[in-house]
């Protein structure tokens with residue numbers, strides 16, 4: 001069977017080339033052709049020996065999943081839907097800014113974590129993406145954009161693993177994919193510019209710290225366990241104290257001296273001033289005070305199946321002010337690509353709902369989010 005060379009980091013490609021009787025430097029040349037020049041046709045790789053090109057043409061190929069659709073927002077955001085077979089599709093989103101170009105990519109078709117506020121979570125889990133399918137999103141987007149913009153230099157400066165799926169539940173495929181992104185012979189991205197976002201898979205956070213410590217974002221969304229377990233069911237397995245302990249350990253390896261906490265603002269659920277104060281107290285009780293993390297508040301993008309609403313802007317502002325008054329660096333995420341449903345939590349793709357999770361979640365829609373008395377008082381004020 002032919003191998004898709006997008007599945008290999010540089011070490012893997014060297015092993016593959018060794019199997020063809022080739023020296024490691026040939027793998028480096030080949031890797032550069034693929035990732036730096038976007039070349040998929042071996043006959044165009046003119047500095048490779050003809051004998052190697054012939055061997056490659058019978059044993060390998062370079063191919064991204066087919067693009068089912070491409071949508072461009074008025075703000076320059078572009079969303080691609082990739083066909084990963086058997087009725088599954090995943091999305092990648094390019095977000096241009098004046099000082100950077102960020103690509104948000106997917107790691108799984110669907111997701112098993114099932115966060116209440118996440119469109120992907122409502123689809124259930126279909127399967128893990130391969131390393132090649134993760135890398136292909138970057139490979140395709142980078143070289144498409146260069147061509148589109150008539151640019152020969154790098155367009156994508158940052159990658160965030162915040163698309164569909166929980167990256168740390170697809171660890172074996174994730175690590176080689178990250179290495180391709182970081183490799184000087186690949187995309188040459190710095191560790192600070194590659195972010196893995198996790199809902200809190202504690203043991204894998206510890207492994208990531210050792211194997212490939214890139215920037216870390218953690219989906220927090222609640223200041224206490226009871227509420228967090230309802231919003232992010234993985235919290236039942238890895239409660240806040242364990243999650244924050246893992247964050248503290250990660251800091252010793254992190255390329256930045258902080259961890260980002262993502263907090264989706266849900267109207268009347270997690271957005272009171274008291275909850276902001278509670279959040280500051282919880283975070284402040286770990287590591288050294290409050291300067292080891294940043295809080296990123298995400299305005300929720302409502303979708304009918306969630307049964308949830310977005311907090312009003314003034315409530316988001318009040319929440320942010322309360323966090324900042326407690327010494328926490330806080331940002332409010334600017335929503336991008338809203339006209340093409342490219343904003344965070346809207347990546348829906350077209351994944352078959354094999355686990356009937358939609359049905360299970362819709363049965364839960366009447367669940368009341370129980371809050372502590374002080375929180376209820378805050379919500380009313």
Ligand code: SF4
Nearest residue numbers: 111114115118121165
């Ligand atoms: S927020 Fe992330 S971890 Fe949670 S269901 Fe969505 S994709 Fe999965």
